[in-house]
Amino acid sequence: MQSASPRSILHILAPAQAGGLERVVRALSVGQGGRGHKVTVAAVLERSLQRGADAAAQAYEHPFIASFAGTNVLAVPVIVGRRDYLRERMAIRALAEQHAVDIVHTHGRRPDVVDSGIARARHIPAVTTVHGFTGEGLRSFVTAAIQRRAFRRFDGVAAVSDAIAEALKRFGVPADRVHVIQNAYDQVAPPLPRAEARARLGVANDAYVIGWVGRLSREKGMDVLLAALAQLRDRPVTVAVIGSGSEQAALAADAATRGVADAVRWLGQVNDAPRLFCGFDLFVLSSRTEGTPIALFEAMDAGIPVVATAVGGVPAVVSSAEAYLVPSEDPAALARAIRESFDDRPSGHAHAASARERLRADYAVGPWLDRYDQLYTALVSMRNVRDADRGAA
Numbered sequence: 001m002q003s004a005s006p007r008s009i010l011h012i013l014a015p016a017q018a019g020g021l022e023r024v025v026r027a028l029s030v031g032q033g034g035r036g037h038k039v040t041v042a043a044v045l046e047r048s049l050q051r052g053a054d055a056a057a058q059a060y061e062h063p064f065i066a067s068f069a070g071t072n073v074l075a076v077p078v079i080v081g082r083r084d085y086l087r088e089r090m091a092i093r094a095l096a097e098q099h100a101v102d103i104v105h106t107h108g109r110r111p112d113v114v115d116s117g118i119a120r121a122r123h124i125p126a127v128t129t130v131h132g133f134t135g136e137g138l139r140s141f142v143t144a145a146i147q148r149r150a151f152r153r154f155d156g157v158a159a160v161s162d163a164i165a166e167a168l169k170r171f172g173v174p175a176d177r178v179h180v181i182q183n184a185y186d187q188v189a190p191p192l193p194r195a196e197a198r199a200r201l202g203v204a205n206d207a208y209v210i211g212w213v214g215r216l217s218r219e220k221g222m223d224v225l226l227a228a229l230a231q232l233r234d235r236p237v238t239v240a241v242i243g244s245g246s247e248q249a250a251l252a253a254d255a256a257t258r259g260v261a262d263a264v265r266w267l268g269q270v271n272d273a274p275r276l277f278c279g280f281d282l283f284v285l286s287s288r289t290e291g292t293p294i295a296l297f298e299a300m301d302a303g304i305p306v307v308a309t310a311v312g313g314v315p316a317v318v319s320s321a322e323a324y325l326v327p328s329e330d331p332a333a334l335a336r337a338i339r340e341s342f343d344d345r346p347s348g349h350a351h352a353a354s355a356r357e358r359l360r361a362d363y364a365v366g367p368w369l370d371r372y373d374q375l376y377t378a379l380v381s382m383r384n385v386r387d388a389d390r391g392a393a
Contacts, residue, residue, distance in 0.1 A: 006036040010101040012111040014044040015064035018271045020294035021131045027186040031369045033072040041075045063271045085114045109147045125155040125379035132291035155379045160291040161313025184368035185297035197279030201240045211280030213295045216245030221286035227331035230258040244269045277302035300355040305348030307337045322355035
């Protein structure tokens with residue numbers, strides 16, 4: 001579909017190797033490019049992560065940047081030091097000028113705080129998508145507070161769930177600037193054959209495999225699944241964990257303490273993880289907080305049963321007709337739901353079939369792109385009116 005008002009859009013993020021935020025930004029930018037917008041994606045990468053003589057060449061091999069090969073989106077690495085914010089702003093400003101950008105759209109804490117002011121300097125709308133809230137500790141608390149103040153200066157703040165929208169309003173973001181735009185699902189690559197996926201997971205064909213995919217940090221609740229697993233020793237289940245993070249060593253030690261280490265496979269970061277979901281017999285999302293998790297969409301697309309905590313935007317995506325929903329931080333309830341799915345396979349598959357139908361019906365990319373087009377158009381119109389009033393004064 002050709003956009004009625006093509007624009008030059010600059011998306012900015014500091015991407016991990018892979019993840020839900022990265023999937024969303026890719027789907028949004030490629031979709032917008034397909035509608036006739038000129039789309040540039042600035043990927044802020046820390047120089048310490050780019051080893052060797054030719055850091056720029058290595059940056060183009062970063063999985064997120066490489067994922068744009070063959071698309072109509074220009075993905076540009078911005079290589080800076082960890083706290084080299086001035087150099088980062090200068091590089092982003094140069095991109096905005098070079099591509100005559102008329103929308104700046106940030107994703108994540110660093111670009112929200114460091115780079116959004118470039119839009120204000122150019123008198124163009126600044127938009128952010130708030131994908132969720134993460135992190136613990138004093139440093140994270142301080143940077144989160146700075147980000148929350150930054151939210152109030154955006155022209156538009158897109159929340160991926162009603163829960164996030166309400167939190168933004170509590171943080172002082174004016175209600176008329178908050179817009180709920182749930183994520184959509186765009187399958188990037190077809191799933192592998194089940195036997196091949198299970199070989200990649202390193203599990204036997206007859207094993208019952210619980211898949212867990214995400215960042216190994218407290219808000220994702222992997223520790224809750226380990227506690228539930230300790231209550232499932234009478235069931236022959238294996239947990240395949242895809243992801244990495246600061247808590248991995250502590251979680252591995254926790255698994256050993258609980259006597260379930262032999263039932264857990266730590267697979268680390270897998271860049272094509274969505275292709276492996278068909279190798280799972282059950283997907284578990286044990287998070288303490290969520291926005292609209294892309295991993296949940298991937299499980300729905302794979303047609304596998306889901307057990308999920310009813311947090312954030314999760315209950316808006318799946319009901320009890322499509323998934324087993326349990327309270328957050330309740331290992332006993334999580335264990336009961338996993339046991340029920342293990343013992344009653346037909347019921348689990350019926351839930352999965354309903355979930356796949358809902359994914360196709362409610363989370364298509366087209367209407368999602370429409371919402372962002374509408375938001376951009378409204379913000380540009382408001383900005384033009386304000387500029388005209390300022391000029392008249």
